[in-house]
Amino acid sequence: xxQVTQNPRYLITVTGKKLTVTCSQNMNHEYMSWYRQDPGLxxxxxxxxxxxxxxxKGDVPEGYKVSRKEKRNFPxxxxxPSPNQTSLYFCASTLTGTPSGANVxxxxxxxxxxxx
Amino acid sequence: KNQVEQSPQSLIILEGKNCTxxxxxxxxxxxxxxxxxxxxxxxxxxxxxxxxxxxxxxxxRYTATLDADTKQSSLHITASQLSDSASYxxxxxxxxxxxxxxxxxxxxSVLP
Numbered sequence: 001x002x003q004v005t006q007n008p009r010y011l012i013t014v015t016g017k018k019l020t021v022t023c024s025q026n027m028n029h030e031y032m033s034w035y036r037q038d039p040g041l042x043x044x045x046x047x048x049x050x051x052x053x054x055x056x057k058g059d060v061p062e063g064y065k066v067s068r069k070e071k072r073n074f075p076x077x078x079x080x081p082s083p084n085q086t087s088l089y090f091c092a093s094t095l096t097g098t099p100s101g102a103n104v105x106x107x108x109x110x111x112x113x114x115x116x
Numbered sequence: 117k118n119q120v121e122q123s124p125q126s127l128i129i130l131e132g133k134n135c136t137x138x139x140x141x142x143x144x145x146x147x148x149x150x151x152x153x154x155x156x157x158x159x160x161x162x163x164x165x166x167x168x169x170x171x172x173x174x175x176x177r178y179t180a181t182l183d184a185d186t187k188q189s190s191l192h193i194t195a196s197q198l199s200d201s202a203s204y205x206x207x208x209x210x211x212x213x214x215x216x217x218x219x220x221x222x223x224x225s226v227l228p
């Protein structure tokens with residue numbers, strides 16, 4: 001089944017304890033991205049990747065890191081989590097980042113992170 | 117700055133009634149616009165896509181319209197069902213650049 005898989009789905013951690021949220025897709029998509037969703041604010045892009053070894057900042061990259069060493073994986077790293085990073089996170093992918101393509105984003109199920 | 121606005125912010129209707137959600141955008145030059153449905157706590161799922169040359173497109177009980185001149189789109193839901201309760205997100209892509217521009221969404225609640 002074509003899908004985007006995120007782990008963990010739920011996580012409670014403490015301030016300053018490094019954590020990684022994994023994202024994997026099995027559709028051979030070139031474009032992958034991370035979003036956070038907070039009440040009343042909609043989805044905001046954190047980082048995106050056009051292809052392997054190509055990443056760029058989205059609208060809210062502060063406090064996050066990403067890497068794209070393999071096409072299928074795009075982990076989100078919080079080096080020193082803070083309470084303002086408590087949020088619902090979504091990973092998404094699409095075949096290509098070319099804007100002229102009618103690309104549909106396939107989203108993961110979400111990862112709910114709480115930082116105490 | 118590329119922006120997408122949606123209205124209303126939230127909407128409550130009775131089962132079986134119709135409703136229309138609005139999306140206004142300033143993204144230029146325009147490539148396409150897609151409506152997503154997001155159930156609570158789950159990832160958004162695409163409902164329909166509108167390109168520059170399209171005015172209307174239907175997907176079952178969902179009908180999307182696009183007016184590229186006024187930069188407006190609407191999503192009309194016919195004969196609503198309880199399962200239509202969700203957030204509906206308008207996402208626009210410009211012809212240049214890598215970002216998808218997301219609207220804040222409209223929260224629809226369908227009551228029995």
